[in-house]
Amino acid sequence: MAGVELKNLSKSYGDVEVLHDINLSIADGEFVVFVGPSGCGKSTLLRMIAGLEEVTGGDLLIGEKRANDLSPRQRDIAMVFQSYALYPQMTVAENMGFSLSLEKRSKKEIAEKVQEAADALKLGPFLNRKPGQLSGGQRQRVAIGRAIVRNPQVFLLDEPLSNLDAALRSETRVEISELHQRMGVTMIYVTHDQVEAMTMADRIVVLNGGYIEQVGSPMDLYNHPATEFVAGFIGSPKMNFIKGRYAVAAGTTTLGVRPEHLTIGEGDDTWEGKVTLVERLGHDTILYVRVPDAGILTVSLNGQHNQNVGDTVRLRPNPDFIHRFDDQGKPNAADLVQGQG
Ligand SMILES: Nc1ncnc2c1ncn2[C@@H]1O[C@H](COP(=O)(O)OP(=O)(O)O)[C@@H](O)[C@H]1O
Ligand SMILES: [Mg+2]
Missing domain, CATH: 2.40.50.140 (Nucleic acid-binding proteins)
Structure with missing residues (x-):
């Protein structure tokens, strides 16, 4: 496990700067939620941490090591996307174990890791099914399971519940929170939904127009909003x-x-x-x-x-x-x- 540190981090596409002077220290094992309206830069920031977007200014540290120029694989992180991105022709077990089989781990080790993740996510009965034979919620759990088996230092999730209906969303929210408590791994979770942020986060980072508006615990933000924007964004x-x-x-x-x-x-x-x-x-x-x-x-x-x-x-x-x-x-x-x- 590892903490993550962002120092004067910025991101430009050509001449256009979309993230400005981001400073943030995420502790080892913390559950941090990036929240803000669409287009504020949440996904870009997460993808920079994942190594899927180049850092154009400042420093990114993962586990106290400068990671700006490390490949995604070298960063030892796992990412879960809104679109589950499962391989349709593979079974649940094959999907979950795929990254380990690429690393040429033994069949026995892969089977054990997959079983462990399947137990944690209540996917045991579905291991031999194909993604097409699963509900949306089950598919999202497979995507999470595929990340778990890699035993990453840091877990990144980008709007993982957005494709689920309301009931399933609140159920899966609870499951992810429980998973975090059990694994104790650093998680960074992106959402535009302030209810998800309030219910899941140890600390919330409110982004607006590429700037951090405020960082704090859910009750800090509710009780002491630092700006009118935060006051209006948090609370329903x-x-x-x-x-x-x-x-x-x-x-x-x-x-x-x-x-x-x-x-x-x-x-x-x-x-x-x-x-x-x-x-x-x-x-x-x-x-x-x-x-x-x-x-x-x-x-x-x-x-x-x-x-x-x-x-x-x-x-x-x-x-x-x-x-x-x-x-x-x-x-x-x-x-x-x-x-x-
Ligand atoms: N590949 C890209 N090229 C140019 N601009 C981009 C690119 N990706 C994202 N942006 C811009 O960066 C800003 C932040 O986008 P994004 O991180 O996707 O926001 P969010 O995830 O908060 O909805 C937006 O203004 C978006 O248009
Ligand atoms: Mg996004």
Whole structure:
């Protein structure tokens, strides 16, 4: 196993720089998730670590060794892609053992390694099937198994669950987390889905436009977003951003309030609005409330509530959980000073 270090790493295609000055230290055994919107550079960064894209600036270290110029094979990493890229004419066992047979390992060793991975991934009953006879989720597990048998120092996964339906996605998410705990191997996982990032990561790296916006534990990012972008990206339903009449404090141009930090109340510290839509989820009720001068605010109430479209309600923001951003999208400096006291 090994840690990974990125030092002032950058990537250009011709004149166009798509990743800028990336600095990051990933500890041995850590589960790190790169998350961000489509096109922000997640796959490019992962492929640079894998050795599938050339590093055009800075240094990449794997296990404290400079790896910029090592071939993918020399880096001792394994990568799992969104498209499973299995050989259709080979059985599950042959697919999983293929890289070992290329290395001329003994039949016995290959069979043992494949069996071990198949047990870990509950693929035992399918070893003699072809990929075409498997479900999407089973195929993705074979792709993961093929990576496991190589016993890599670092595991790289690029949106491995994107082709699965919602139920299978959350099931496989749990399996990958368990696998990480059992193997204790360094994993770097790319996704555009903040729920995957929040549920799986030890640490999340939020990328935006080729820059790192913030690095932190899921709760760091939720509680202390370093930018308005992170505040809006992490959390579901999304944080409300309010400009105008309610954002009056000096230096604050935008208030951020998460839907779960708005409750129905009475009194001077509430905002009046009209319900425009209600989503009843059973465990939660989501209200969309049009508040004059603030826009339509999302309110997430625990449990079941009887508000209806057209009702007038008063919303109370929990004062302990209001985020204030300046015109640069940074937390209001005055708040930060107070926060330190
Ligand atoms: N081979 C390439 N040539 C030129 N630009 C590329 C190439 N691959 C990716 N890019 C650009 O790099 C940026 C990051 O892409 P990518 O890493 O695939 O984003 P993500 O995985 O976050 O969706 C995008 O603007 C994309 O257009
Ligand atoms: Mg990608």
